[in-house]
Structures are given as structure tokens and as C-alpha cells.
Amino acid sequence: DAEAAALHIGHQTAWFALHRRAALRPGETLLVHAAAGGVGSAAVQLGRAAGARVIAVVGGPAKAAVAKELGADLVVDRSAGDFVAAVKEATGGRGADVVFDPVGGAAFTGSTKCVAFEGRIVVVGFASGGIPAPPLNHALVKNYSLLGLHWGLYGTHDPQAVRAAHEQLTELAAAGVVRPLVTARLPLTGAADAVQQVADGLTTGRVVVLGS
Template identity: 85%
Template sequence: MRAWQVTELGEPREVLRLAEDVPRPAPGPDQLLVRVRAAAVNFPDALMVRGRYQVRPPLPFTPGVELCGEVVAGDRAGERVIGTPVLPGGAFAEYALLDAAAAFAAPPALDDAEAAALHIGHQTAWFALHRRAGLRAGETLLVHAAAGGVGSAAVQLGRAAGARVIAVVGGAGKAAVARGLGADLVVDRTTGDFVAAVKEATGGRGADVVFDPVGGAAYTGSTRCVAFEGRIVVVGFAGGEIPAPALNHALVKNYSILGLHWGLYNTRDPRAVLAAHEELTRLAAAGTVRPLVSARLPLAAAAEAVQQVADGRSTGRLVVLGA
């Protein structure tokens, strides 16, 4: 089969190679072989290729942590499923393996590209907003990188929860994307001060919940505009800088700093992941959430797509389509 492979770590466009004769993976006990119909590109793919992700598969490996595929053998043959493939054989290939217990039915309301982009981004946003922060209707939600993959999911789910959503983006084009998602207020951080904008929009109260996949200055600024008893959910560090929180500041302002590593729920509480999937499927059927797929690309374009996400040049989700 064809599959993108990494034989040395580095920048995606430099080290990813499309191989034509990779052996098709053989399913082990409790695994499913799927034909990849669509694979969504995620920031962790770029980190993995660079050797900077917490999961480091042995070389050579195929990146791609999220897919929609068709089961090709066994009791579930023909079923359309979504999930995270079993590394080192990732989703940027014609075939991949899924753990049967973590292969969820693809929502009928979504096409292959949308279904592939639902799993990690919307699950991450769901757990951050509901499981960790306990977002309530009427609260103000501040979303950083709101035009990106996981940020756009947080905007959609924040609106679905009845929150007032303030979106922070970098650039006019991304601001237009965030407005299209339905954010109540959009702040372009390249031309405006999001801290001042949040304070003005909330009458000085601040944001009740902050969704931060960026880190660095985004986190630091958030501590200056978080509300009394507000919650900052740390989702990642796409900006490249891991902040060192001043805990005395959290003490005197009475806010909480919450971490979210969504992947841990797959082993610690898989029933919660299934429950979130069922709720996301319901919201997709109602038209409330729909992953923002900005481009559908052929398999041959996967390396450039990963590089684009790595460089922060994409909006929504880039999806590589299967044959």
C-alpha cells in the first residue's frame, strides 16, 4: 500500500516520504483493519514528525492520528468508523489499524472529511469545556486560536452550551473565519489587545472560562482578564512557549488553572469518551456542530498539509482524502 513515512525527524516537508510498497498492516486481537477514507491533519502530527510530541513511535513510522475509515474484514466489515489509529501505522496511508473498542460509528450527518475531523478536536473541546471547566449557559468563554482546528471546535461547543464566546485570532482572514463560526466578539491579536477587549465586553468582570491551546503570551494575558472564580483550561502550547504560572496570582485572584490531556481518557475513562462521542453525534445530527474543513486534499499532499499546520498557516481542519 501507499503510506507516508518518517525515517528521520525534522520538518514535515523535508522528512516525510510517500512510499509505494509499505506492507498492509495485519490486525491483531481486538483490532480492526480499515481502509482510510479521510485523515484529518492535527498539530500533534507535526510535533511527532519533529520528535517533540509526548508519544514517540519508533522509526520508521507513518503519522496521522485521526481518521474516518471503512472496516474491511471481520464482524464489522463495511462499517464506517472514526478513531485514532494504532501507531506506528498512522492515518496518512491507504490502510490502518484501529483498536476495536475505540472505533466509533461515524456520525451519519457528516461526510468522510468532517467525520475524520470530529474525533480529537471536538472531543478535546468537549472535555475542556464540560468535564474540566464546567461551562454554564450565560458564562463568557474566551477561546484562543479560535480559527484553528481545536479552537473552532471550542467556539461551536461554547455556543451550543449557551455561552457568550469571545474569539482571539491572528490575522484578518482568521477573524473572518471566527465570525463565520458565530463568535459573539472577535479580537485580532495582531492589531488589538484581547485583554482590554475582554474587560470592556464584560464590564470589567472578565472571562469565566478560558480555552488556551497556545500558551505563552496567550496564557499570560488570560490571567489578566479571567473572572473571579474563573477557569483557565490549558490544552496545549502551539505558540511554542510553555508558561510558568505565578500561583500567588491565581491565589489572590481566585481563579483555577486546569490541565487537559484528552488522550488519557482513552485509557483512564473510555466510557466518558464514548459518552462524549454520542453527544457529539447528536449535536452533529441537529446541525449544531460541524467540523470546519477548510481543504480536502489528495494523499500526495499530506506532507505539505502537515507543514502548513505546523507553521500555523491553516484555518479549521485540513483533511487528506483516501483513494
């Protein structure tokens, strides 16, 4: 049940970001920020499942190990190195075709520096607290796209697409291709601490609060 709960919003968000918004193609390079986090870990799994080469950015060695375990092809620890340089080096200077960004702030700004020609940056969230206000001439000059994603709106705008994604996701889960990362199961009394740990950026995958 905990994994099923974790599958829903995290993987739906990653699915709509990568497939519906960014139209990720096999062989493309996908850059995932906060790759050991809730939606980030789903994006790594779904990027791999889509045949993309996945570059994961994480904060710290423990999260780097998690991202590697999830199947990322290259992991960059943002606390130890410059992800912009790493993406450029890994792509021969071309940059990432698709960027999955739930962090904003410096993650977004850096992404605009290493996004490929005709690349797509999907704005998923602002976990860093910084909401970027990018100069739009940069998107024109470098020929990339900025795509917003608000997954919750699909429930009213296109519920059939949510159901179709759910079918695909449950098939991938049944086949073992994706597996929601649940790193803590806590009783209801631990809910406030759990939320604080997420806010502090200390968790990996999903923290599941059990009702009983």
C-alpha cells in the same frame, strides 16, 4: 468522511475541556484562543451550543471572518488589538469565566490578566511554542483555577465518558448545531505540506489528508 474525521479529536478535546474540566455554564463568558484553528473552532461551536457568550481571539482578518462565521459573539484580531483590554471591556471589567487555551505563551499570560473571579483556564496546548511557568500566587490572589487537559488519557481512564461525549457530539452534528470546519482536503502526496502549513499557523479548521 472528512468531517467525521475532523469531528473526533477536535470536538472531543473541546468537549472535555469545556464540560468535564471547566464545567462551563450557560450565560458564562468563554474566551477561545486560536478560535479559527482545529480545536479552537470546535470550542467556539461547543461554547455557543452550551449557551455561553464566546469571545474569539485569532491572528489576522481572514481568521476573524472564520471565527465570526463559526458564531463567536466577539472576535479579537490579536495582530491588530489587545485581547486583554477587549475582554475586560466586553465583560464590564469582570473577565472571562472560562478560557480555552491551545496556544500558551502570551495567550496564556494575557488570559491570567482577564480571567474572572472563580474563572477557569484550561491548558490545552502550546501552539506558540511557549510553555508558561506562571507564578502560582497570582492564581491565589485572583481566585482562579488552572486546569490541565490531556484528552488522550480519557481513552484509558474513562472510555465510557469518551463514548458518551461521542453520542452527544454526533447528536449535535446531526442537528446541525456543530459542523466540523474542514478547509482543505489534500491527497496523501500533499501530507507533508499540509503538516507544515499547520505548524506555520496558516490553516483554519482541519486539513484532511485523503487516503485515496
